[in-house]
Amino acid sequence: MAPGTTLSVDETTLLQSIFWSAGASRLALAERLDFSKSKTNSLVAALLDVGLLEETGLKASSGGRRPETVQISPRLGVLVAADLGATSLDIAILRPDLTVLARISEAADVRAGPGVVMARVRVLIRQLLSTCGATAQQVLGIGLGVPGPVDFASGQLVNPPLMPQWDRFSIRDALREDYAAPVFVDNDVNIMALGELWRLQRSLQNFLVIKVGTGIGCGIVCHGEVYRGANGSAGDVGHICVDAAGPRCHCGNLGCVEAMAAGPAITRMALEAAASGDSALLAACLADTGTITPEDVGNASRHGDAAANRIIQHTGNLIGQMLASVVNFFNPSHVFIGGGITRIGPLFLASVRQSIYQRSLALSTRHLEIQYTPLAEQAGLVGAGVLAMQETLKSKGNPR
Numbered sequence: 001m002a003p004g005t006t007l008s009v010d011e012t013t014l015l016q017s018i019f020w021s022a023g024a025s026r027l028a029l030a031e032r033l034d035f036s037k038s039k040t041n042s043l044v045a046a047l048l049d050v051g052l053l054e055e056t057g058l059k060a061s062s063g064g065r066r067p068e069t070v071q072i073s074p075r076l077g078v079l080v081a082a083d084l085g086a087t088s089l090d091i092a093i094l095r096p097d098l099t100v101l102a103r104i105s106e107a108a109d110v111r112a113g114p115g116v117v118m119a120r121v122r123v124l125i126r127q128l129l130s131t132c133g134a135t136a137q138q139v140l141g142i143g144l145g146v147p148g149p150v151d152f153a154s155g156q157l158v159n160p161p162l163m164p165q166w167d168r169f170s171i172r173d174a175l176r177e178d179y180a181a182p183v184f185v186d187n188d189v190n191i192m193a194l195g196e197l198w199r200l201q202r203s204l205q206n207f208l209v210i211k212v213g214t215g216i217g218c219g220i221v222c223h224g225e226v227y228r229g230a231n232g233s234a235g236d237v238g239h240i241c242v243d244a245a246g247p248r249c250h251c252g253n254l255g256c257v258e259a260m261a262a263g264p265a266i267t268r269m270a271l272e273a274a275a276s277g278d279s280a281l282l283a284a285c286l287a288d289t290g291t292i293t294p295e296d297v298g299n300a301s302r303h304g305d306a307a308a309n310r311i312i313q314h315t316g317n318l319i320g321q322m323l324a325s326v327v328n329f330f331n332p333s334h335v336f337i338g339g340g341i342t343r344i345g346p347l348f349l350a351s352v353r354q355s356i357y358q359r360s361l362a363l364s365t366r367h368l369e370i371q372y373t374p375l376a377e378q379a380g381l382v383g384a385g386v387l388a389m390q391e392t393l394k395s396k397g398n399p400r
Helices: 009-020 026-033 037-049 114-131 171-176 188-199 257-261 263-276 280-289 294-302 306-330 340-344 346-359 376-396
Strands: 053-058 068-072 078-084 088-094 100-107 139-146 183-187 207-212 216-222 225-227 334-338 369-372
Touching: 009 026, 009 037, 009 068, 009 376, 026 037, 026 068, 037 053, 078 114, 078 188, 078 376, 088 114, 088 376, 100 114, 114 171, 139 171, 139 188, 139 376, 171 183, 183 188, 183 376, 188 207, 188 216, 188 225, 188 376, 207 306, 216 257, 216 306, 257 263, 257 306, 263 280, 263 294, 263 306, 263 340, 280 294, 280 306, 294 306, 294 340, 294 346, 306 346, 334 340, 334 346, 334 376, 340 346, 346 369
Parallel strands: 078 139, 139 183, 207 334, 334 369
Antiparallel strands: 053 068, 078 088, 088 100, 207 216, 216 225
16 A cells, blocks of 8 residues: 555445455445445445455355455555564564464563664564565554553553663654554554454454563453553553552552562562472472473473462462452453463463452353463464554545
């Protein structure tokens, strides 16, 4: 899509509907958007003529002529999706339908600051574009998730606890040096929520996505849209207090669930169990590798280690305690849990469920489903691609 391209409101609405449904027939689009058949046919024909759509074949017949499916054309260009975690970097080049063309993941430390990290991001994007034979001019939009609160309108982080050097740093400006395409930045858990929303084709209207990694955050989907709050900090549940006498969090307060149940807290408890002799398996892991990860705790638990089981149940209970309050307040239909914590295994999920069901009101949990994110570790990348495509389409809108 050329930088100067503008679309009417109806064209933008049609393209967004096709994107969110991964393609559709003209009849289905007319029914979904409450457009007349003639209006829909005219819009589709115009978008086919300019190369924004393409016909992809026939759908199954429901009694009459088999309807032809249209989808956003892959000739439109490519999307850049980046999921920046506290300790990792995941970048991909995607087609407009979110098919992955090239992808790379590597360790990264956001505490190194934006200069170091963004320089590496720019290098990796160029490498990936070269790998799939695309140019900077073919980039439609760029979506990037970061582990901190984001002012969505400006795309800047605001006092991010895990990455203080990034406060008010402009990621957009850093990438605009290389790309004319629009750049969109959001909190990493909002990105995951967008990914799940796209996977579900907006079939669920009210749900939560919880990410448990180095920190703990929550993406909120309300009435089929990601809810960011007045200033972009909605869902910052990691700093809800679960023990007023608990340890001091990096935010300065005592007893935050993030300080007591996120990845570093699990590692701390595991190291204590290894040092005290409570866990022979964790002690052996420490001796072999020099450290213990939450995944190691999960492996020890699966081998029947009692200390590992207690750590997992304790952290699951604390996160469930926090989530029970959120569930009572928001009454979601689903809670999806993602992040590195999913590698621990089923005991953690069972502990979270037990705590939520025990502490929440019966009406809030009557039809509540709690599970790991179906997109697993792809959720952030998929969501960053959704952000790039959705917001690029919105930015092309021109009421005419």
